[in-house]
Amino acid sequence: GAVVSQHPSWVICKSGTSVKIECRSLDFQATTMFWYRQFPKQSLMLMATSNEGSKATYEQGVEKDKFLINHASLTLSTLTVTSAHPEDSSFYICSARDYDREYEQYFGPGTRLTVT
């Protein structure tokens, strides 16, 4: 149980375009989902926390107009990187918190974004 999927697993896009990444909890309801970014050889950096049906809470330094997060249902959250630039190239990982287990997060497999 507690499986989280992400789609796509990798994507290459041109500078200036937008990319949408989906995060789904497959066998549980996730009231809260988290979006992380990880640059090579660095630790996870929390970008934002999204609760189902409400606006996401962004960490300091993360542009909310650039990284649009939607958490429309208990099993789906999306991250849209708008007007992507090469410096947005990174590994994006989502995690979901089980409604019944407040403290544990289950990670998706990650999405590698390369902006050319």
Add this chain to the structure above:
Amino acid sequence: GQNIDQPTEMTATEGAIVQINCTYQTSGFNGLFWYQQHAGEAPTFLSYNVLDGLEEKGRFSSFLSRSKGYSYLLLKELQMKDSASYLCAVVDSNYQLIWGAGTKLIIKP
């Protein structure tokens, strides 16, 4: 502020034992996680401790001392596939995960 410290890198020999330490200072405590992350992959769950003591799970064990703000992950009978980063994360009073920077473990034959 909230802070989690763990060594940046450690090296060990195949077949040996290694202990990765983690110390923390957080606003509240609702448990501590250890995750393993191979290069280019997402983290995978290893252990969760909320009470003091040692939790053993196969070749991996995790220890917690809440009074000392300290935990360690013990890996026995090291295998080459154990080469990875090991992340310590604490659940604070708001049930948010506070992450350490991770310890890169290099296993040599």
